[in-house]
Amino acid sequence: MVTDRLTDGVxxxxxxxxxxxGNESRLRGLRVADADPDVEATTDGALAYRIVREAxxxxxxxxxxxxxxxxxxxxxxxxxxxxxxxxxxxxxxxAGASEADLRVRPKASRPPRTLVFIEDGAQVKRALTVLEAVxxxxxxx
Numbered sequence: 001m002v003t004d005r006l007t008d009g010v011x012x013x014x015x016x017x018x019x020x021x022g023n024e025s026r027l028r029g030l031r032v033a034d035a036d037p038d039v040e041a042t043t044d045g046a047l048a049y050r051i052v053r054e055a056x057x058x059x060x061x062x063x064x065x066x067x068x069x070x071x072x073x074x075x076x077x078x079x080x081x082x083x084x085x086x087x088x089x090x091x092x093x094x095a096g097a098s099e100a101d102l103r104v105r106p107k108a109s110r111p112p113r114t115l116v117f118i119e120d121g122a123q124v125k126r127a128l129t130v131l132e133a134v135x136x137x138x139x140x141x
Contacts, residue, residue, distance in 0.1 A: 010039060052072060084116040103119070
């Protein structure tokens with residue numbers, strides 16, 4: 001039985017970023033943007049990166065590729081966990097997080113957000129369900 005658990009929020013966020021960038025089949029069209037490689041976890045949560053949905057066509061123009069992306073979520077790091085703040089498809093995100101047995105709660109804001117907490121490195125794979133929900137609901141707000 002494993003007794004060590006990965007509960008470092010920065011490391012958890014790095015693992016999720018790795019999954020997003022390397023998981024072309026399930027998460028095609030999503031990518032990490034605006035990553036802060038020197039982010040330090042705070043009690044309230046520090047922004048580590050954004051997750052964006054790529055436009056269907058960039059016409060090969062990589063200079064304008066970022067302008068054609070839509071932010072769908074942000075990743076925040078705390079000392080003992082990470083959290084996804086999804087603002088695209090909040091209901092689908094909540095359902096996906098519940099199915100994956102992750103702690104989830106709504107955030108009253110405009111636009112509404114759904115917070116998903118990743119409290120252990122082992123939960124990173126389950127958190128992919130949340131991002132799949134964002135990917136599968138391109139026009140949901």
